[in-house]
Structure formats: structure tokens, C-alpha cells
Amino acid sequence: MKGNEALAEAAIRSGCRHFFGYPITPQTEVAAYMAKRMPKIGGTYMQAESEVAAINMILGSASAGVRAMTSSSSPGISLKGEGISYIAGSDLPCLIINVQRGGPGLGGIQPSQADYWQATKATGHGDFQILVFAPSTVQEMVDTVADAYDMAEKYRMPAMILADGMLGQMMEPVVFEDKEYVPAEKPWATNGHGFKRERNVTNTLYLTPNELEKRVVDRFKRYEIVKENEPRVECLGTEDADIIVVAYGATSRIVKSAVKSAREQGIKAGVIRPITLWPFPDKAIAAAADTAKAFLCVEMSMGQMVDDVRLAVNGKKDVHFFGRTGGVIPTPAEVLEQIKKIAGGVK
Numbered sequence: 001m002k003g004n005e006a007l008a009e010a011a012i013r014s015g016c017r018h019f020f021g022y023p024i025t026p027q028t029e030v031a032a033y034m035a036k037r038m039p040k041i042g043g044t045y046m047q048a049e050s051e052v053a054a055i056n057m058i059l060g061s062a063s064a065g066v067r068a069m070t071s072s073s074s075p076g077i078s079l080k081g082e083g084i085s086y087i088a089g090s091d092l093p094c095l096i097i098n099v100q101r102g103g104p105g106l107g108g109i110q111p112s113q114a115d116y117w118q119a120t121k122a123t124g125h126g127d128f129q130i131l132v133f134a135p136s137t138v139q140e141m142v143d144t145v146a147d148a149y150d151m152a153e154k155y156r157m158p159a160m161i162l163a164d165g166m167l168g169q170m171m172e173p174v175v176f177e178d179k180e181y182v183p184a185e186k187p188w189a190t191n192g193h194g195f196k197r198e199r200n201v202t203n204t205l206y207l208t209p210n211e212l213e214k215r216v217v218d219r220f221k222r223y224e225i226v227k228e229n230e231p232r233v234e235c236l237g238t239e240d241a242d243i244i245v246v247a248y249g250a251t252s253r254i255v256k257s258a259v260k261s262a263r264e265q266g267i268k269a270g271v272i273r274p275i276t277l278w279p280f281p282d283k284a285i286a287a288a289a290d291t292a293k294a295f296l297c298v299e300m301s302m303g304q305m306v307d308d309v310r311l312a313v314n315g316k317k318d319v320h321f322f323g324r325t326g327g328v329i330p331t332p333a334e335v336l337e338q339i340k341k342i343a344g345g346v347k
Helices: 003-013 028-041 051-063 074-089 116-120 138-155 165-169 209-229 249-264 282-288 306-313 332-345
Strands: 018-021 044-047 068-072 094-100 131-133 158-164 233-236 243-246 269-274 276-278 294-299 318-323
Touching: 003 028, 003 068, 003 094, 003 138, 003 158, 003 165, 018 028, 018 051, 028 044, 044 051, 051 068, 051 074, 051 094, 068 074, 074 094, 074 116, 074 158, 094 138, 094 165, 116 158, 116 276, 131 138, 138 158, 138 209, 158 165, 158 249, 165 249, 233 249, 233 282, 243 249, 243 282, 243 332, 249 269, 249 294, 249 332, 269 282, 282 306, 294 306, 294 332, 306 318, 318 332
Parallel strands: 018 044, 018 068, 068 094, 094 158, 131 158, 243 269, 243 294, 294 318
Antiparallel strands: 131 276, 233 269
């Protein structure tokens, strides 16, 4: 299946029956697939009048306790920022898909990873975080959807799958789990109480500073639990690696090819692939810094993940960067050349 369509089908199989979105390249196939499938399964599909409207429809449906999803590409996610902040402030779970394109502004429709800062540091105003997943294959995108929904509901926070134009548009074999979604009880949902409980209220406005502060502090205590228990990472050849290349998403596929070539040429290289960008797998990188001689961060951006890698390395080793941006995809040969340069300079 094409990546975008596989994402949509995985969401349906994970219990999503409410999709609100707006077309933008390169994610439009997600919405198109939902438009075709939702009426056939008794679900709700609505093309909103704007991205702003779509994310607020997600806020409403998520507050009722149902599994809802929206998808967009970079400029559209920017428009959704305020609504995402409202969802986080309401402690509501939902799934947001960002099939990234180049920027700033309209940029271009080619693949990019330049929304890392937006997803992990500044999705919207205020003190909050969202769960951020970065799959590297179409199959992993499919598998991540159910995981993202489950984790979002467990911790009552929004989840984002950060894909890119390459993953969204490529076609690969996929296998769907033959598993029926059974909705869990959500005692916080605003879905009617039948006079059996107190009414639930969805709210983000707290006029008393101390009350707002308490809610934010409590939320960040929950985030610490997420950071301790939920980082996902793939490590390849790091046990004896002199040079460790850190990359995520589609770029990690290119990096794995370059590292394989480096090994064939006698350079001990390895790969650390963050699968969750938040929570970031800093412990895995910190552990590798005890034995590796240098790190190379490879991204389709100007280096938005580099600071997180440097913080995890904590000054123990040098952290280098190589990236292409504007929709240009790095090649295995380019990455291999960077590995060779670093290998020539380490002892």
C-alpha cells in the first residue's frame, strides 16, 4: 500500500471512526482514503473549511472519548497549533499525522524533516508536550498507529506520527494485525452521564494562577513518567562502533545503507534510530557515548535534532552534523563520505 493510505487503514482498524482534515500535499491521500472508507463503516469524515476548524473538531470529538484523527502537512500543522495546545491543555488523547514537506512558508512538496522542533519543542503555546513517533517504513507506520492511540489514551495527551513526503508517497508491502479494537472505559469523557456520575467538563481556562500552575505541574509529573517508561529506539552495531550515526524516519534507511558500506570498508560504524522523538531516547545515546569515539547526526533539515543528541552525549564525544534540506534527500554516498571524514579525524 501507499504510505498515506496505509496510515488511514491502520487508523480505521485501530478504532478511529472520526476523521477531520483538509487537503494539502503530500498527505492528501490520507483524507481521500478516509473519505472513501468512513461512510462504508458508519464513521464520520468531514473536510473542514480550514485546518483551524479541523483541529477544533478533533478537540470536540476527543473530549467525548472517541478515537479521532486529523492529518496534514507542515504549513497545515502550523495552523493547527492553537488547537493542539487546547487538546493538550484539556488532557485529551488524539492522533495527528504530519507528512512533512519543505519550508519555511509554503516551501515545496518534497520530503523534509524540518518540523522536528515544531513537533518536539513548540507545537503550540504554553507548557506542554505531545508524543511524537517517527516510523521509517510503511509497515512501521501501520504498526505505530495503534501504539500511538494506546499511549495517547494511557497518558491522556495528543500523539503525532511524524512522517515525510517520502514515506507518505512510497508503496511497500504491509501486514495488518487481525485484531479487533475494543473501546476502553473513559471515566473522564464528556459523553453523557445518565445521572450515574458527576458531569465531566473539558476546560483549559483557569483564571486563578495557582490553579493553572498546579495543573501544569501535575501534567509535567506525568511527562516524567512517560520519559522514563516510553522511549523507543533501534540500535544497530553500536556495541563496537567507533562512529555512531543518529537518524530517524526515512533518513535512517539511507544511513543504514551508508553504515553497511562503511563496515565493508573497515570502519566500525553503527546506527541509533530514535523511534520516539518525544520522549527522546537520550539514555541509549548516553550509554553509547561511553564507548563510541564520535557521533554523526544526519537529517533532512539544517540540524534540528542535533541539540538533543548533544545533550544526551553530554560533552563526552564530538557530535557532527550532515543534512540536506529544502526537499533534497541525502544519498548513501554522501553519508558515507561524512563517516570517512570523521573516521580520519578520530583516534
